Amino acid sequence: MKRNANIEQKYQKKYYLLIVFFLIVIPLFIFNACSENSNVDDPNHMLNLEPLKDQFNDYFSIGNIFSPSDIGSGKISNKRITHHYNFITAENDMKPDKINPNRGSYNFSTANSMVNSARASGLQVVGHTLLWHSQIPAWQRNLSTDNTSKATTLQYMKEYITRVVTEFKGRIYSWDVLNEAFPDGNYTSDWKTSMRKENPWFNKIGHEFVYEGFKAARLADQNTILYYNDYNLNMASKAKMVHDMVRDINLQWKTDSRYDGKNLIQGIGMQSHHNTGIPASQIKASLELFKPLGVIISISELDVLSQSWNEYSSNKTLTNEGKAKAASLYGEYFSLFLEYSDIIERVTFWGLTDTKSWRARAQPLPFDGKSTAKSAYFKIINALEAHKKK
Numbered sequence: 001m002k003r004n005a006n007i008e009q010k011y012q013k014k015y016y017l018l019i020v021f022f023l024i025v026i027p028l029f030i031f032n033a034c035s036e037n038s039n040v041d042d043p044n045h046m047l048n049l050e051p052l053k054d055q056f057n058d059y060f061s062i063g064n065i066f067s068p069s070d071i072g073s074g075k076i077s078n079k080r081i082t083h084h085y086n087f088i089t090a091e092n093d094m095k096p097d098k099i100n101p102n103r104g105s106y107n108f109s110t111a112n113s114m115v116n117s118a119r120a121s122g123l124q125v126v127g128h129t130l131l132w133h134s135q136i137p138a139w140q141r142n143l144s145t146d147n148t149s150k151a152t153t154l155q156y157m158k159e160y161i162t163r164v165v166t167e168f169k170g171r172i173y174s175w176d177v178l179n180e181a182f183p184d185g186n187y188t189s190d191w192k193t194s195m196r197k198e199n200p201w202f203n204k205i206g207h208e209f210v211y212e213g214f215k216a217a218r219l220a221d222q223n224t225i226l227y228y229n230d231y232n233l234n235m236a237s238k239a240k241m242v243h244d245m246v247r248d249i250n251l252q253w254k255t256d257s258r259y260d261g262k263n264l265i266q267g268i269g270m271q272s273h274h275n276t277g278i279p280a281s282q283i284k285a286s287l288e289l290f291k292p293l294g295v296i297i298s299i300s301e302l303d304v305l306s307q308s309w310n311e312y313s314s315n316k317t318l319t320n321e322g323k324a325k326a327a328s329l330y331g332e333y334f335s336l337f338l339e340y341s342d343i344i345e346r347v348t349f350w351g352l353t354d355t356k357s358w359r360a361r362a363q364p365l366p367f368d369g370k371s372t373a374k375s376a377y378f379k380i381i382n383a384l385e386a387h388k389k390k
């Protein structure tokens with residue numbers, strides 16, 4: 001009997017071990033292998049987080065970008081957008097080449113359905129952008145070199161702005177009227193002679209195009225907020241050019257017979273396409289410079305490369321140090337934005353997840369390609385919690 005009982009116990013033990021192996025160890029192994037190797041984007045990762053727009057509600061709005069694939073049935077169909085953001089900018093579809101392919105002919109259908117869908121989903125829309133040197137149609141680019149006179153070019157510019165702003169009147173919270181008017185360097189002490197030569201409007205009309213362009217936008221829609229938008233505004237020399245331009249244009253407007261008591265340039269968009277070499281102190285210095293102008297600020301196209309500009313442009317592989325640095329910078333930048341939330345009205349990220357970014361290989365956003373919150377996201381939330389305790 002004793003011998004038989006022993007054999008039975010031995011078999012029972014084996015049997016239990018087999019059950020454990022098939023029911024627990026194998027499934028665990030399979031699950032692990034799947035989650036590690038899968039690059040499946042699961043929107044639920046983002047949808048399960050408290051909406052960013054609610055978390056920052058007391059301080060500023062939170063935006064992102066969208067494209068036609070994010071809309072459907074007259075609404076924004078991408079739930080990650082409607083869950084987290086209350087402001088939206090068209091990544092490409094409201095740019096001059098899309099809206100105004102030929103002089104006097106306009107293609108508003110895609111932009112209109114995007115704007116209407118965003119509004120139907122409760123988001124405010126940023127119009128991006130009217131005057132630029134890039135992503136413009138041939139007819140605008142050619143103005144730089146063809147024999148159209150200065151007066152006629154000015155008339156074309158006013159017609160174009162009036163037509164576009166009127167089309168969207170009452171539906172656009174703010175317009176980026178002028179984008180990237182200054183080059184990366186070679187400034188004189190005078191903004192009027194330091195603008196980008198590739199901008200056809202500057203090239204043919206001269207610096208007056210800025211005043212005339214903003215004025216045409218104001219006259220077309222008195223209620224939309226008019227912005228100047230640019231990158232590298234953390235650079236003291238470039239920030240100084242923008243500061244002087246905004247100051248002078250707003251002074252000139254006060255002497256205009258159409259002056260309406262408001263600034264003509266009401267906002268500065270700091271694009272903020274950053275990298276690990278940009279300390280928050282540089283951005284703070286520019287915010288201090290802009291503050292006395294009495295205009296509002298938006299962080300309009302935020303992303304932070306997980307490497308320095310040199311590493312990125314020489315195609316270096318990402319390192320863990322670089323990723324950690326970008327995450328901490330996100331935290332530092334948000335602490336700063338919160339400190340200046342009396343003048344900052346919006347922070348817009350330029351992309352939903354790393355894989356959707358225009359600089360995808362440097363993983364510049366707070367959410368990875370699976371829509372999972374990265375360390376950058378948690379640094380942002382920590383900055384918010386720390387700010388609330390102050």
Ligand code: GLA
Pocket residue numbers: 091128179231271273301358
């Ligand atoms: C600039 C423009 C944006 C976009 C980004 C790159 O910042 O303002 O519209 O084109 O470059 O994606």
